[in-house]
Amino acid sequence: MVVYLAGKMVIGSSKKVVADPIEEVRRICALVVDDDPLVRRIHGMLLARYGLETEAAENGKEAIDLFLSGKTFDLVLMDMEMPVMDGLQATQRLRGMGVSSMIVGVTARGLEAEKEAFMATGLDACCVKPLNAEAVISVLDELAKKLL
Amino acid sequence: MEGHQAACMRKALFDQGYLDEQFLQLEDLQDEANPNFVEEVVKLYYTDSARFIRSIELTLDKNPFDFEKLDDIMHQFKGSSSSIGAKKVKRECTQFQEYCKIGNFEGCMRTFQEVKQEHAALKKKLESYLQLARQAR
Numbered sequence: 009m010v011v012y013l014a015g016k017m018v019i020g021s022s023k024k025v026v027a028d029p030i031e032e033v034r035r036i037c038a039l040v041v042d043d044d045p046l047v048r049r050i051h052g053m054l055l056a057r058y059g060l061e062t063e064a065a066e067n068g069k070e071a072i073d074l075f076l077s078g079k080t081f082d083l084v085l086m087d088m089e090m091p092v093m094d095g096l097q098a099t100q101r102l103r104g105m106g107v108s109s110m111i112v113g114v115t116a117r118g119l120e121a122e123k124e125a126f127m128a129t130g131l132d133a134c135c136v137k138p139l140n141a142e143a144v145i146s147v148l149d150e151l152a153k154k155l156l
Numbered sequence: 157m158e159g160h161q162a163a164c165m166r167k168a169l170f171d172q173g174y175l176d177e178q179f180l181q182l183e184d185l186q187d188e189a190n191p192n193f194v195e196e197v198v199k200l201y202y203t204d205s206a207r208f209i210r211s212i213e214l215t216l217d218k219n220p221f222d223f224e225k226l227d228d229i230m231h232q233f234k235g236s237s238s239s240i241g242a243k244k245v246k247r248e249c250t251q252f253q254e255y256c257k258i259g260n261f262e263g264c265m266r267t268f269q270e271v272k273q274e275h276a277a278l279k280k281k282l283e284s285y286l287q288l289a290r291q292a293r
Contacts, residue, residue, distance in 0.1 A: 044232070046200045046239050053185045053193065089231075116235040138239045140181050 035061045036151070037080065041071045041098065042087040042114070047137060051085055051114075054144050067091055068098025075102060081109050083151055087137070088115035088126050096129045103130035110151050114139065159292035165285045174278050178241030191293070195286050201240045202279055208233035209275070212268060226264060227256040233271075244274040 038060045040051045048064045055062050060083070065071040067090040075081075084102070088095040099111055113126045113134040123134045133150065135143050169175045179194075186193040211229045215222055234249035248271040255263030 044204065044236060044239070046197065046204055046236055049197060049200060050182070050185070050239055053190070054181075057185060116231065116238065137235065138178060138181075140178070141184065 035059060036082045036155075037061045037063070038083040038085065039063050039065060039071060039074065039081040039109075040085045041065045041068065041090070041095070042085070043067055043090040044087075047087070047114075051137075051139055054139060054141065055083075055085075057141075058144060058148055068093030068095060068101070071098050072101050072105075075105065075107055082155065083147070084109050084111045085139075086111055086113050086131070088113055088117060088122070096126055099126075099129040099131055110147075110154055112147055158288050162285060162288040162292045165281075165288060169281060169285060173243055174281060176241045176243040176246075178238060180241070182240065195290070197240060198282050198286065201236060201242070204236050205233060205275060208236065209272060216265065216268065221259075221261050221264075223256045223259050223264075227253050230256065230271075242275075242278055245271065245278060248274050 036059070038055045040048050040055070040062055041064070042048050042051065043066050048066075052062045052064060063074070063079075063081070065074060068086070069092045071084065071086070072093070086095040086099055090098075093101075095113055095115075099113070102109075102111065110132045111130065113123075113131040114137040115123065115126065115134065116137050117123070118136065127134050132154075133147065135147070139147075169179075182194050182197055190196075208229055212226060212233070215225050215229065230249050230252050234246055234253070237245040237249060248267055252264055252267040252271060255261075255267055
């Protein structure tokens, strides 16, 4: 079950969460995938503010390599346009690999057709960047429903 | 004294349209655990944006003009500017992209000068403000 401990979003066992919360809970993990170091810093900070553990990748290929190395993430913020491998290809590959993490696309492009094409690759949602606190809370609310 | 000056300077940055609400988001993320977050992000932006400006300059020097490439670089620059709430810079980036779409080279050149001017003006104002804000802490 998903609970909030001291304002931080964590997953805990419904049986032992009351008796032994520290051992039975884990922090929600997120991966920020963006070629812009500024965006990685800001989005990482935004997620950390809500208690998520975050890692970062500079492009879609790095993201895939992280998953292939055995890492798991509850949430992926995936930029659309990146060198080496863009967000569309990376999302398609991750879904093809059976990754069921919540993947939220982020794009500065406003065109509906582009966002729809991005969604069609397997995203759970698509947001305009830069994200703000309101957008992050909305994403986390959806994540909480998914994890329950 | 510095606190009051910093507050006035900050208000002016918003009132004069240099910054938008995205900057407020950055300030909101600054806390005791990350006391220099805003300054850190602003520095990152100016490192990033220097690279974009240089790229655009090199691309504008080439013949024939690659409007698609110019649009692409400016799109990234605009995205970066959005991340810190650089409102006037963002506006000029958008105008540049409009000229790229219609293949207007003179328009691109003219607007690029505006982009650089707004970029430099904001840098100067942010440096002064952040220095005062640091002293006021």
